[in-house]
Amino acid sequence: MEPTVNRVWPRVFQRLYRTSALPRRTHSGCAERADVPASAKPALLVSRLYQPSNLRDAGPDSRLQGELTCKSQRLMQQAGLIHPSNPGCYYYLPTIVRSMEKLVRVIDQEMQGIGGQKLDMPSLCSAHLWKTSERWDLMGKELFRLKDRHGAEYCLGPTHEEAVTTLVAHQATLSYRQLPLLLYQITRKFRDEQKPRFGLLRGREFYMKDMYSFDADEEAARRTYASVCRAYAALFARLGLRCVQVQADTGNIGGKLSHEFQLPADVGEDRLLVCGRCSFAANVETVSSGGTDCPRCGAAALAESKGIEVGHTFFLGEKYSRVFGAAFSNAQNKPAVAQMGCYGLGVTRILAAAVEVLSTEDGIRWPGLLAPYQVCVLPPKKGSKADDAAASAEELVRALGEAGPNLRGEVVLDDRTHLTIGKRLKDAGSLGYPYVVVVGRAALEDTPRFEVICQGTSETMFLSKDALLDLLGRVETV
Incomplete structure (x- = not known):
């Protein structure tokens, strides 16, 4: 029987799910993993990341929420990176x-x-x-x-x-x-x-x-x-x-x-x-x-x-x-x-x-080595004129997984294709991915091109797949 999640995922992400090397379960219920190449591992999907930006106030004690007295505190709380617990103490969330x-x-x-x-x-x-x-x-x-x-x-x-x-x-x-x-x-x-x-x-x-x-x-x-x-x-x-x-x-x-x-x-x-x-x-x-x-x-x-x-x-x-x-x-x-x-x-x-x-008033900017994830890929909105380019997003994510060990686990796919590109671009900017790749109509051209936004420099480029892989393959990670 198909996993329940497949009924709501767009077709491109169903393919990603089916072709990912999933762990086989033992009788004890533990995952038994074989050596899985990076390109065969499940993509990191934005919809699955726990980075809540809509947390309610910490409770009746207003001191817990506190005044957002500086840019870093405001940006980190609004982006769901931290959440106040006791006065002067925070939940550090996964991102x-x-x-x-x-x-x-x-x-x-x-x-x-x-x-x-x-x-x-x-x-x-x-x-x-x-x-x-x-x-x-x-x-x-x-x-x-x-x-x-x-x-x-x-x-x-x-x-x-x-x-x-x-x-x-x-x-x-x-x-x-x-x-x-x-x-x-x-x-x-x-x-x-x-x-x-x-x-x-x-x-x-x-x-x-x-x-x-x-x-x-x-x-x-x-x-x-x-x-x-x-x-x-x-x-x-x-x-x-x-x-x-x-x-x-x-x-x-x-x-x-x-x-x-x-x-x-x-x-x-x-x-x-x-x-x-x-x-x-x-x-x-x-x-x-x-x-x-x-x-x-x-x-x-x-x-x-x-x-x-x-x-x-x-x-x-x-x-x-x-x-x-x-x-x-x-x-x-x-x-x-x-x-x-x-x-x-x-x-x-x-x-x-x-x-x-480092940050702007509207978005986090990280030191390159410390960015939670290096690359965010944005497929087209479902039902848009560029929807046929969704398959190119899938292929690009796989290619980035094979681009080198420095990008392993560093690429996320914003699979929330019910949202516009503009909304997802805004979210990507607030979270500070160093590189955002938009897969749009240019990916359907005879020579496919991808829009690449470098958050640190605010520079936008249109690159071929090979040029994009060359650029991101040289990103330094730790």
């Missing part, structure tokens, strides 16, 4: 999870490229560790605090200096030959923001990459610090984001040296001072000259701008390692205290900040 997973892969590549090793630490942190470092009181109301049934105190970790240093301290056999040691994780963090706002830019629950380095001496630790800063610069360059590295205050993390990585934006909450003549840049909190002359070159006035902090690095020295006893055996086989650094990247904040600075 943005794809983007976040891609960002995590880019971060992994850069961090592991400088020797980082990934681990995962508990979010539930003992109050004893935080009291030992004297940050239990210093952090004040920003800590989410709780007690277990035995009365023991804990906090939900906003950062993990205490935890990772204790972990390293428990290794009695750490040798100088194992240094530098760079340990990092990408996890949920928690901070009890008094006034959460700007969507994912300032929340109470968020994803962060935090790395911690252990070195044999201060000179080596400063080299590690510099290498992480270079990796951050390379990361943002790959994403096409113009980040500025600025001198910053060490705050409640502490240490001897600190830098922020700021993405210039009008909605930014940080005030930056940048010299137009030399490379000096700093958070206004660290400049004592009153913001008039550059403290480095002295020859130019400092220009003030706003920025979104997307990364922060700290040279800690022995602040935590001495307190928790994180030591190693040096070349003389004697115990020595490790020199530390810590380095954060706001994962969900980078996503929101990128949307904030």
Whole structure:
């Protein structure tokens, strides 16, 4: 018997469904999949993607919905990428999870490229560790605090200096030959923001990459610090984001040296001072000259701008390692205290900040590597004069599946052919597919052509199938 869904799908999508290699079911009901070539796998259909743009308000508490106070929050909620839960907390819906997973892969590549090793630490942190470092009181109301049934105190970790240093301290056999040691994780963090706002830019629950380095001496630790800063610069360059590295205050993390990585934006909450003549840049909190002359070159006035902090690095020295006893055996086989650094990247904040600075007022624009899907193919409206070109849409989707591994899982087909091309183009623009391919009457010509819209540049081209496959086959993915 034909699947029920076939009664409502247009004929072209019925063919896609029938010819897709579906998994055979075992007696247990589990799918038994053979090796299926990319071209034979089911097309990703827009009608099947869970990206609701019509979610109702989060409930009677109006604080949950919140004011749409910035462009990224408005666009992401309207497009069904995020939905408010508790104040400062969000549901991350499937489309943005794809983007976040891609960002995590880019971060992994850069961090592991400088020797980082990934681990995962508990979010539930003992109050004893935080009291030992004297940050239990210093952090004040920003800590989410709780007690277990035995009365023991804990906090939900906003950062993990205490935890990772204790972990390293428990290794009695750490040798100088194992240094530098760079340990990092990408996890949920928690901070009890008094006034959460700007969507994912300032929340109470968020994803962060935090790395911690252990070195044999201060000179080596400063080299590690510099290498992480270079990796951050390379990361943002790959994403096409113009980040500025600025001198910053060490705050409640502490240490001897600190830098922020700021993405210039009008909605930014940080005030930056940048010299137009030399490379000096700093958070206004660290400049004592009153913001008039550059403290480095002295020859130019400092220009003030706003920025979104997307990364922060700290040279800690022995602040935590001495307190928790994180030591190693040096070349003389004697115990020595490790020199530390810590380095954060706001994962969900980078996503929101990128949307904030790259997008138009009407549609999301992603860094190319982070787009949830690279290509959206729009077949003609059912019953229109171009309806006969629907078969060309089917053939194009199959050809794109064979164009190379970089497009595998990156092409979606907008099968909502009851809607006009114009309506689907508007939806595609709001979601930010880097490339939208319209299959229209030009696909029926003797030499078929396809309309290709490059969202990042607003450029429209009419390309042959071969030229289109060549263009999209060179798209970089991660």
